[in-house]
Amino acid sequence: MLVSLIAMLALALPMAAQQKLAFDVASVRENKSVEGPGGEAPQTNVPLGPGNVYSPTGGQLNIRDMGFLLLVSFAYRMSIPQQDAFRDMAPKWVTEARFDIQARTDKTDVTKDELRLMMRSLLADRFGLVVHNEMRTAPVYSMQLVKPDALGPHFRKHTGACSKDFEGKTTVDADADGYPEVCGGLLLLSGSASTHFRIGARDMPINVFATSLTGWGDLGRPVINDTGVTGNIDFVLDFVPPYAQAAAGADADGQGFQEALRKQLGLKLESLKQPVEIIVLDHLDHLSEN
Known part of the structure; x- marks a missing residue:
């Protein structure tokens, strides 16, 4: 429940749309380890919630066994309703597949918001992810x-x-x-x-x-x-x-x-x-x- 509570902290990220940042080196692989007892617990050296909790890691981002929806939510700082709407539009594997990411930027003083922008670039490059914002009543x-x-x-x-x-x-x-x-x-x-x-x-x-x-x-x-x-x-x-x-x-x-x-x-x-x-x-x- 603690992970859920932290993940629920959410706000659309007001970052400049024209700003494009990317990792200098990145590896992304699907984690197909056994789920449930004996399986792996999700791990990350950078908290993926939308809050500002972040201890600089020298430009390293290490994520293991993480669901795709949480990766997208981190990149775009989604609210819970935005996550629900995205899930409804996405293919089924988005809620099932888990991934390992090892990435590095030469910018050793990178901020958490800059890491979000780099994650956007990585998801676009490896998953072809394209999104846009839209206002709906x-x-x-x-x-x-x-x-x-x-x-x-x-x-x-x-x-x-x-x-x-x-x-x-x-x-x-x-x-x-x-x-x-x-x-x-x-x-x-x-x-x-x-x-x-x-x-x-x-x-x-x-x-x-x-x-x-x-x-x-x-x-x-x-x-x-x-x-x-x-x-x-x-x-x-x-x-x-x-x-x-x-x-x-x-x-x-x-x-x-x-x-x-x-x-x-x-x-x-x-x-x-x-x-x-x-x-x-x-x-x-x-x-x-x-």
Whole structure:
């Protein structure tokens, strides 16, 4: 579930369309190892979620046993609805095939966003991937403040500096105010009840937060930031995930997702229709190996 939560952090990447970067050396191979027990777990030296968590690797990108959809999602920083739309347009192998990638750029100080652009070039070269962006009217949720100009008790605008030293941790402790001790990505916090998720982040763009709500709450539609809040935020949210709430029914101990949004963060979701950006698949081939 941790991998799913991290993968759910998503926002369309506002990078210059005319900028084209590519790896200097790259090997891409389909991983046909046995799935399930005894198979390989996906591995990567660069977090493929859409957040800013990234420790420079000297220009190296090493990925093993990774699904194609996650590779595309990393390259284009897809939201959950964009991933769903792409999956519906793509051939079946996109959800089944797994790949190993070893790539290097001579730009040893390469940023994570530059790696995304290089991944776009690699997918175009080896898979013939061609996409374009298109606006389509669809049901969305408008994220609004419950009380005008008032944030909830566990939601604030980001101020001050914080450490980005994760040291390989998958969970972290909270600081004196209850927020993660480190910043830059979505984190599971220690001390959650067994049926709850307690997640938090510091220094997260508000629009990344809004689009992430779709996956965290299993909402089935995009979320648009209409709070009037701009810039980066800190938050902590403790909730019973939808699947656990459905299983427990009336016996669920804790706040459901939307109730937690209201009471802990001071946010509400209003249903409406408006244009949203979809990444449309124009062309895709199976792997053309080295």
